[in-house]
Amino acid sequence: MEQKSLKMFCHLAQTLHFGKTAEAHHVSASTLSRAIQRIETELGCELLLRDNRSVVLTEAGQQFLQFAQQQLAQWQSLQLALNDQQTQLQGKLHIFCSVTAAYSHLPSLLDSFRQQHPLVEIMLTTGDAADAFEQVQQQAVDLAIAVKPETLSRMFHFQALAQIPLAVIAPTMACQVQQAVNQSVIPWANIPMILPEHGVARKRFDYWYRRKQQGKPNIYATVAGHEALVSMVALGCGVGIAPKVVVENSPVKDRVQYLEGVGDIAPFELGICCLNQSREQSLIQAFLRAI
Amino acid sequence: MEQKSLKMFCHLAQTLHFGKTAEAHHVSASTLSRAIQRIETELGCELLLRDNRSVVLTEAGQQFLQFAQQQLAQWQSLQLALNDQQTQLQGKLHIFCSVTAAYSHLPSLLDSFRQQHPLVEIMLTTGDAADAFEQVQQQAVDLAIAVKPETLSRMFHFQALAQIPLAVIAPTMACQVQQAVNQSVIPWANIPMILPEHGVARKRFDYWYRRKQQGKPNIYATVAGHEALVSMVALGCGVGIAPKVVVENSPVKDRVQYLEGVGDIAPFELGICCLNQSREQSLIQAFLRAI
DNA sequence: AATCGTTGTTGCAAATTTTGCAATGATACG
């Protein structure tokens, strides 16, 4: 991505500060340093004088700055011209959407995008949230709407959309579980819990439960998929954690209740993700801008 | 190397033939194909219509062609402007030179380069030919003048300079070896041989000897370095193979003779080598052009 | 109609390049 080096150089010519420019472009200082070095050796002359306390443009650097700006401007202008010609963006956009996201944010996203770009064919795949990043990585899809994991490979671009609050839920029907949670001091260690099998939800649960300092949880079942978890809670099997949106949209909504005052759970960071690589693609660019 | 993709596209727009353009740029057809695809998806539109029997530029392709030519021209013009300003190319150029090459071609190369670019500081390292490519790879030097190996990593650029003929040499002094090689039919299997220890020279020897179909050679010694090999032959230890230049320049030149009519040995391909990566660097470019 | 020869594209592993982290060197500021 020669393009990116030019952009960084232009920025750097302004700030005259490697650290800041690097941060602004989401790369490490060393990456920026080497990008500049690459240009310099390719050109055979110094663009910047770094004297350890300050950075200044050389004569050649100023010329290169002009050149770089020119090149970038031409690129933009080409893009504009081509998009203009096509009148409307068109093509296919494969999107993967975790089930959680499908409830909460997908409809409005899709709406607003389709309104702006009616010719773009949207191909939607829904599935397990845990697969979202894999799908993107393998380029099975262009974009995924998913929950931000704790650690994210630098390969990906993640753009936050919203917070999805989680809640602790218990059955409303009269049963042992329901009675247990209605006591003034809830005996957590005895209450059967329904755990998310894996993924970010599980992490959230573990963290939330650990803060109670009640020893090991009494695990009734582990379940893959929030919907199933809600169902199990509704059946009176135990207490669990789920996104509120899932609960609201569940057919068994009336048979579960939120437990209040039982400790905070950090909400899910819902967002849209794609390969950093593909951020230059015009369809993807359009989508990211449309949201 | 975005630059390269643009060049390839321009060429392709002319030939309208992936195979030819790919060959002209020393890449495989698939590489070219994918380079074009990359540009296309980045732009979000098709540049070329390939209908399996013919390739044609689309409307967008024509626009892109103009764009590409413009960008390349600007790059060239920038380079010119900068070089112009510097009046003279300057900097350091590290060159590694195998001993073989030092005898034969280095002086004239250096002469003509220094004449054109007197401000460039040349740092010369001589050493074992076998190390040449390693030195270049590790970027310990910018260029190496060396013998082309049988297989060459695509990482390198190799530009042929000349052929270095090899010869079979024997001692002139009266000794067993000298007597043996003077017979009308030379009993190769009995003649002690001095072998190059490794490298291209060894390969050449092996191939040459195998064609004699005389079984295993009688190996007197294996020697690293052509000079030493010549010396051993001069001392009467055996018969060996060495580049003629080395023989001509050897202080013991009078004490060895060439054996004629003993089979052909493919000459060394002497040339200059650098990383493909660094071919864009102006100093290196200048050197490659100067030769 | 079946087969062959061309030509561009794709799966895949290997080669090559780029990246970030941690360590370094250099310099200003307390």
Added chain:
DNA sequence: CGTATCATTGCAAAATTTGCAACAACGATT
């Protein structure tokens, strides 16, 4: 002097690009 900044470099890990081989499409030829 010690500490804090700031750019650069060694190094291993991560990401990207490449070529080969297999393939698919299609015209030419038998």
